[in-house]
Each structure stands twice: as C-alpha cells, then as structure tokens.
Amino acid sequence: MTHKIAPSLLSADFGNLQAAIEMVNQSEADWLHLDIMDGVFVPNISFGFPVLKYVKEISTKPLDVHLMITDPIKFIKEIKGIGAYMMNVHYETCVHLHRTVEQIRENGMKAGVTLNPHTPVSLLEDIVSDVDMVLIMSVNPGFGGQKFIEHSTEKISVLKEMILRKNANTLIEVDGGINLDTGKKVLTAGADILVAGNAIFSTPDPMQMIAKLKTL
C-alpha cells in the first residue's frame, strides 16, 4: 500500500478556509485532517461543529477528525453528523476506550486511537486489533509548527511489530513536525499516513509539497 497524506487544516489561513480546502481537493492528498481542541485536554482551542459543517460542505476528501478533548464519547453523534470518515480519540481521555471504539464503529465511522508522546505503545496490546488506526503524536498536541520528537520513530517501529505479530490491519498515522525529512523517517519505521500542517501550508506551493510528500 502506498502511504497517504492528510494535510492538517490547523495551519491553513483561517481567513480563507475555502481556498485552503479547495487546494486540498485539487491536490494528491488522500484525507483532510481536522484538529478539534477544547482548551482543557490541550492548552489551545481551535474550531468546533459549525466550522466542521462548513468544511464538510466544501471538502471532497474523507475527513480525518482528531479530537483533543476530554470525554470524546459524548460527541460521537455530532462527529457522525458532520460526515467524518475517521474519528480519532486520545487514549489519555478515554476511561472506557473499548466502549468508545465500539460506539464509533457502530455509528459507521472508522475508529482511531491517538497516543501522546509520553504514552507507551505497549498500552495498546489489548485494543490494537480492534481499532482501524493508531495516531502517534510526534509533538505534544495543541499547536502546529512544533519540532518533531525523534523518539516517535522508535514508537512507530514497536507499534508496527505489534500489528504484524497480531496479524491486524491497523493503520499507523503520524502527526506533528512532519516534513520531507521526518516524513521519510517515519515511513521507513512503518507509518501509513502522514499528517502535515506547517510543511504544507507555510510553503509558497502547498500543492507541490503534498505531491512531494506523496512520493516519499
């Protein structure tokens, strides 16, 4: 399988979201990544359901929604309502992770579990086969434009080994500080999907950067 690219809208010009979404539509990107923050689980607030609804109306790409919020189980219906393809919840926010994953899938979405940089992959032993994707955060969540945490590549290798050992189909997504250099490293370690914000939206030619990331 060739890897997928998911541009993160967090780094786009919020004054012209339509242009950013249309650029992604026309690009070789596979998914559009959307970061929802609550100012509690992470020290920032991004955007909420009215914006997500607008994004869905314009985007032709599957929506990969990353919930950096406490109690994400409360919002499964709303995330389904905006037509999300993938709903990612944080391991650190779910007391009943298995129940949350089941409910996401029962609502017709793919289920992703996200790990903060300090959370070990070994904690996923009893859930990895039941989720569609694991999202490895390679920065502390909350802000775009941060430096890639090098230890993340080791985590990806350990996770890949676990997935293969269990004969599971779980995908590995990586988010935070991804550019042409770090993207190559994480793909070599076993990643399937690269999320990139700054590397795409802060270059003069974002579409060309998506194409370059796609051919890594």
Ligand SMILES: O=C(CO)[C@H](O)[C@H](O)COP(=O)(O)O
């Ligand atoms: O989840 C996120 C922040 O919490 C973003 O998706 C991530 O930071 C992408 O931005 P960049 O590629 O600039 O690091």
